Amino acid sequence: MTPTPEQIQAAMAAHPRAFRDTNAVRARKIALWVGFFGLFAWCLYDFNFAPERIWIGLGRLGRVMSFMFPPHLWETWTEWLEIFTALGETIAMAFMGTLLGAVVAFPLSFLGAKNINRIFWLRQGTRRVYDVIRAFETLILALIFIRAFGLGPLAGILAIAVSEIGTFSKLFSEALENTSKKPVEGVVASGGSRLQSIRYAIMPQVLPVHLSVLLYNFESNVRSGTILGIVGAGGIGFILSDRISSYFWDQAWTIIFLIIGMVYLIDYLSAQIRTRVIGKWEGAR
Incomplete structure:
Protein backbone atom coordinates (compact mmCIF):
# COMPACT_ATOMS: atom_id res chain seq x y z
CA MET A 1 0.00 0.00 0.00
CA THR A 2 1.49 3.33 -1.07
CA PRO A 3 1.24 6.04 1.60
CA THR A 4 -0.60 9.19 0.69
CA PRO A 5 1.10 12.62 0.75
CA GLU A 6 -0.87 13.46 3.86
CA GLN A 7 0.43 10.35 5.64
CA ILE A 8 3.99 11.18 4.60
CA GLN A 9 3.64 14.72 5.94
CA ALA A 10 2.20 13.40 9.20
CA ALA A 11 5.06 10.92 9.57
CA MET A 12 7.62 13.66 8.86
CA ALA A 13 6.00 15.87 11.49
CA ALA A 14 5.92 13.04 14.06
CA HIS A 15 9.45 11.75 13.38
CA PRO A 16 11.44 14.57 11.79
CA ARG A 17 14.90 13.03 12.43
CA ALA A 18 13.96 9.95 10.42
CA PHE A 19 13.72 12.15 7.31
CA ARG A 20 16.15 15.01 7.87
CA ASP A 21 18.55 16.34 10.47
CA THR A 22 17.36 18.99 12.83
CA ASN A 23 18.92 22.44 12.77
CA ALA A 24 20.94 21.62 15.89
CA VAL A 25 22.31 18.40 14.35
CA ARG A 26 23.19 20.18 11.10
CA ALA A 27 24.94 22.94 13.06
CA ARG A 28 27.01 20.37 14.98
CA LYS A 29 28.02 18.62 11.77
CA ILE A 30 29.03 21.89 10.14
CA ALA A 31 31.01 22.86 13.25
CA LEU A 32 32.83 19.50 13.27
CA TRP A 33 33.77 19.78 9.59
CA VAL A 34 34.92 23.38 10.02
CA GLY A 35 36.98 22.36 13.04
CA PHE A 36 38.51 19.43 11.15
CA PHE A 37 39.55 21.49 8.15
CA GLY A 38 40.69 24.33 10.41
CA LEU A 39 42.93 21.96 12.38
CA PHE A 40 44.29 20.46 9.15
CA ALA A 41 45.08 23.90 7.72
CA TRP A 42 46.70 25.03 10.96
CA CYS A 43 48.94 21.93 10.99
CA LEU A 44 50.02 22.64 7.41
CA TYR A 45 50.87 26.23 8.36
CA ASP A 46 52.50 25.55 11.72
CA PHE A 47 54.69 22.71 10.40
CA ASN A 48 55.69 24.77 7.38
CA PHE A 49 54.30 22.55 4.64
CA ALA A 50 55.30 25.15 2.07
CA PRO A 51 55.48 24.04 -1.61
CA GLU A 52 58.96 25.54 -1.92
CA ARG A 53 60.21 23.61 1.09
CA ILE A 54 58.71 20.35 -0.21
CA TRP A 55 60.28 20.90 -3.64
CA ILE A 56 63.72 21.61 -2.16
CA PRO A 71 74.21 -0.85 -3.53
CA HIS A 72 77.50 -1.86 -1.98
CA LEU A 73 78.64 -5.49 -2.02
CA TRP A 74 81.29 -6.37 0.52
CA GLU A 75 84.23 -8.33 -0.82
CA THR A 76 85.34 -10.36 2.19
CA TRP A 77 83.51 -12.90 4.30
CA THR A 78 84.55 -11.04 7.47
CA GLU A 79 82.60 -7.96 6.37
CA TRP A 80 79.54 -10.03 5.47
CA LEU A 81 79.81 -11.89 8.78
CA GLU A 82 79.57 -8.62 10.69
CA ILE A 83 76.32 -7.76 8.89
CA PHE A 84 74.76 -11.22 9.28
CA THR A 85 75.75 -11.33 12.96
CA ALA A 86 74.00 -8.00 13.51
CA LEU A 87 70.88 -9.28 11.70
CA GLY A 88 70.85 -12.36 13.89
CA GLU A 89 71.31 -10.18 16.95
CA THR A 90 68.25 -8.15 15.99
CA ILE A 91 66.14 -11.29 15.53
CA ALA A 92 67.36 -12.72 18.83
CA MET A 93 66.64 -9.44 20.60
CA ALA A 94 63.07 -9.40 19.26
CA PHE A 95 62.57 -13.08 20.11
CA MET A 96 63.82 -12.78 23.69
CA GLY A 97 61.90 -9.56 24.32
CA THR A 98 58.67 -11.03 22.95
CA LEU A 99 59.09 -14.27 24.90
CA LEU A 108 48.71 -11.01 34.60
CA SER A 109 46.04 -11.36 31.91
CA PHE A 110 43.92 -13.55 34.21
CA LEU A 111 43.82 -10.77 36.81
CA GLY A 112 42.46 -8.32 34.22
CA ALA A 113 39.74 -10.57 32.74
CA LYS A 114 36.30 -9.97 34.25
CA ASN A 115 35.13 -13.55 33.66
CA ILE A 116 38.15 -14.84 35.63
CA ASN A 117 38.77 -12.18 38.28
CA ARG A 118 35.51 -11.13 39.95
CA ILE A 119 37.20 -8.71 42.40
CA PHE A 120 36.41 -5.31 40.91
CA TRP A 121 39.17 -3.21 42.51
CA LEU A 122 41.87 -5.80 41.76
CA ARG A 123 40.73 -6.16 38.16
CA GLN A 124 40.56 -2.42 37.55
CA GLY A 125 43.88 -1.83 39.28
CA ARG A 134 51.75 0.75 27.44
CA ALA A 135 52.10 4.52 27.88
CA PHE A 136 55.89 4.19 27.55
CA GLU A 137 57.12 3.92 23.98
CA THR A 138 59.68 1.17 23.34
CA LEU A 139 62.24 3.72 22.18
CA ILE A 140 61.96 5.66 25.44
CA LEU A 141 62.34 2.46 27.44
CA ALA A 142 65.43 1.59 25.41
CA LEU A 143 67.02 4.94 26.23
CA ILE A 144 66.30 4.39 29.93
CA PHE A 145 67.71 0.86 29.94
CA ILE A 146 70.78 1.93 27.93
CA LEU A 154 70.33 -6.37 26.78
CA ALA A 155 68.82 -2.89 26.87
CA GLY A 156 66.84 -3.64 23.71
CA ILE A 157 65.57 -6.95 25.07
CA LEU A 158 64.38 -5.34 28.30
CA ALA A 159 62.75 -2.46 26.44
CA ILE A 160 60.80 -4.81 24.17
CA ALA A 161 59.89 -7.12 27.08
CA VAL A 162 58.52 -4.34 29.29
CA SER A 163 56.58 -2.82 26.42
CA GLU A 164 55.12 -6.20 25.47
CA ILE A 165 54.00 -6.93 29.03
CA GLY A 166 51.43 -4.16 28.78
CA THR A 167 50.38 -5.06 25.23
CA PHE A 168 50.15 -8.82 25.77
CA SER A 169 48.36 -8.47 29.11
CA LYS A 170 45.64 -6.34 27.55
CA LEU A 171 45.20 -8.52 24.44
CA PHE A 172 45.32 -11.79 26.40
CA SER A 173 42.76 -10.58 28.94
CA GLU A 174 40.43 -9.40 26.16
CA ALA A 175 40.74 -12.83 24.52
CA LEU A 176 39.78 -14.44 27.83
CA GLU A 177 36.73 -12.19 28.16
CA ASN A 178 35.52 -12.96 24.65
CA THR A 179 35.37 -16.73 25.11
CA SER A 180 32.09 -18.61 24.89
CA LYS A 181 30.38 -19.53 28.17
CA LYS A 182 28.89 -22.78 26.87
CA PRO A 183 32.05 -24.93 27.23
CA VAL A 184 32.50 -23.55 30.76
CA GLU A 185 28.93 -24.46 31.65
CA GLY A 186 29.51 -27.95 30.24
CA VAL A 187 32.59 -28.52 32.39
CA VAL A 188 30.85 -27.19 35.51
CA ALA A 189 27.78 -29.33 34.81
CA SER A 190 30.07 -32.37 34.62
CA GLY A 191 31.36 -31.67 38.11
CA GLY A 192 34.51 -29.77 37.16
CA SER A 193 36.05 -27.15 39.41
CA ARG A 194 36.69 -23.53 38.50
CA LEU A 195 40.32 -24.26 37.67
CA LEU A 207 45.47 -20.32 22.96
CA PRO A 208 45.14 -19.98 19.15
CA VAL A 209 44.46 -16.26 19.64
CA HIS A 210 47.47 -15.96 21.95
CA LEU A 211 49.70 -17.68 19.41
CA SER A 212 48.51 -15.39 16.63
CA VAL A 213 49.17 -12.32 18.79
CA LEU A 214 52.64 -13.62 19.71
CA LEU A 215 53.63 -14.20 16.09
CA TYR A 216 52.36 -10.82 14.93
CA ASN A 217 54.11 -8.96 17.75
CA PHE A 218 57.32 -10.86 17.10
CA GLU A 219 57.25 -9.61 13.50
CA SER A 220 56.62 -6.09 14.76
CA ASN A 221 59.42 -6.34 17.32
CA VAL A 222 61.92 -7.33 14.64
CA ARG A 223 61.22 -3.98 13.00
CA SER A 224 61.31 -2.24 16.39
CA GLY A 225 64.63 -3.93 17.12
CA THR A 226 66.08 -2.21 14.06
CA ILE A 227 65.06 1.19 15.41
CA LEU A 228 66.35 0.37 18.89
CA GLY A 229 69.74 -0.43 17.42
CA ILE A 230 70.00 3.11 16.10
CA VAL A 231 69.93 4.50 19.66
CA GLY A 232 72.59 2.04 20.82
CA ALA A 233 70.69 -1.14 21.70
CA GLY A 234 72.75 -3.28 19.32
CA GLY A 235 71.70 -5.22 16.26
CA ILE A 236 71.61 -4.20 12.62
CA GLY A 237 70.22 -0.76 13.47
CA PHE A 238 73.47 0.17 15.16
CA ILE A 239 75.47 -0.64 12.02
CA LEU A 240 72.93 1.13 9.81
CA SER A 241 73.16 4.26 11.96
CA ASP A 242 76.96 4.12 11.78
CA ARG A 243 76.95 3.86 7.97
CA ASP A 250 75.66 2.64 -0.72
CA GLN A 251 76.35 0.40 2.28
CA ALA A 252 73.32 1.79 4.08
CA TRP A 253 71.12 0.90 1.10
CA THR A 254 72.46 -2.67 1.07
CA ILE A 255 71.71 -2.99 4.79
CA ILE A 256 68.18 -1.66 4.19
CA PHE A 257 67.67 -4.29 1.48
CA LEU A 258 68.82 -7.00 3.90
CA ILE A 259 66.45 -5.71 6.61
CA ILE A 260 63.55 -5.79 4.14
CA GLY A 261 64.46 -9.36 3.17
CA MET A 262 64.72 -10.37 6.83
CA VAL A 263 61.31 -8.92 7.66
CA TYR A 264 59.74 -10.57 4.61
CA LEU A 265 61.22 -13.96 5.53
CA ILE A 266 60.00 -13.72 9.12
CA ASP A 267 56.55 -12.65 7.93
CA TYR A 268 56.41 -15.65 5.58
CA LEU A 269 57.55 -18.12 8.24
CA SER A 270 55.11 -16.67 10.79
CA ALA A 271 52.25 -17.03 8.32
CA GLN A 272 53.20 -20.66 7.73
CA ILE A 273 53.34 -21.38 11.46
CA ARG A 274 50.05 -19.59 12.03
CA THR A 275 48.34 -21.52 9.25
CA ARG A 276 49.62 -24.94 10.26
CA VAL A 277 49.46 -24.73 14.03
CA ILE A 278 46.25 -22.74 14.40
CA GLY A 279 44.62 -24.66 11.55
CA LYS A 280 45.36 -28.00 13.23
CA TRP A 281 44.22 -26.60 16.57
CA GLU A 282 40.87 -25.48 15.20
CA GLY A 283 40.50 -28.77 13.31
CA ALA A 284 41.03 -30.70 16.52
CA ARG A 285 38.28 -28.68 18.18
Missing part, protein backbone atom coordinates in the same frame (compact mmCIF):
# COMPACT_ATOMS: atom_id res chain seq x y z
CA GLY A 57 63.42 18.59 0.13
CA LEU A 58 62.54 16.31 -2.77
CA GLY A 59 65.63 17.52 -4.62
CA ARG A 60 67.86 16.75 -1.65
CA LEU A 61 66.19 13.35 -1.26
CA GLY A 62 66.92 12.63 -4.91
CA ARG A 63 70.62 13.41 -4.36
CA VAL A 64 70.74 11.15 -1.32
CA MET A 65 69.07 8.35 -3.27
CA SER A 66 71.61 8.77 -6.08
CA PHE A 67 74.42 8.14 -3.58
CA MET A 68 72.81 4.82 -2.65
CA PHE A 69 73.05 3.29 -6.11
CA PRO A 70 74.48 0.90 -6.92
CA LEU A 100 59.87 -12.59 28.21
CA GLY A 101 56.96 -10.19 27.76
CA ALA A 102 54.56 -13.04 27.04
CA VAL A 103 55.75 -15.11 30.03
CA VAL A 104 55.09 -12.23 32.43
CA ALA A 105 51.88 -11.09 30.73
CA PHE A 106 50.21 -14.53 30.64
CA PRO A 107 49.43 -14.75 34.38
CA THR A 126 45.52 -4.48 37.09
CA ARG A 127 44.10 -2.91 33.95
CA ARG A 128 45.46 0.48 34.96
CA VAL A 129 48.87 -1.14 35.31
CA TYR A 130 48.50 -2.34 31.70
CA ASP A 131 47.77 1.24 30.65
CA VAL A 132 50.75 2.67 32.52
CA ILE A 133 53.15 0.18 30.93
CA ARG A 147 71.56 4.43 30.67
CA ALA A 148 71.02 1.73 33.32
CA PHE A 149 72.65 -1.32 31.70
CA GLY A 150 74.88 0.21 29.04
CA LEU A 151 74.94 -0.19 25.26
CA GLY A 152 74.06 -3.52 23.69
CA PRO A 153 71.22 -5.97 23.09
CA GLN A 196 39.27 -27.19 35.49
CA SER A 197 36.77 -25.00 33.64
CA ILE A 198 39.60 -22.56 32.87
CA ARG A 199 41.96 -25.34 31.82
CA TYR A 200 39.57 -27.38 29.67
CA ALA A 201 36.95 -24.84 28.52
CA ILE A 202 38.59 -21.41 28.32
CA MET A 203 42.22 -22.13 27.42
CA PRO A 204 41.48 -24.16 24.25
CA GLN A 205 39.54 -21.15 22.98
CA VAL A 206 42.19 -18.53 23.68
CA ILE A 244 74.48 6.73 7.59
CA SER A 245 76.40 9.01 9.95
CA SER A 246 79.60 8.19 8.00
CA TYR A 247 77.83 8.99 4.68
CA PHE A 248 78.36 5.46 3.34
CA TRP A 249 75.00 5.61 1.56
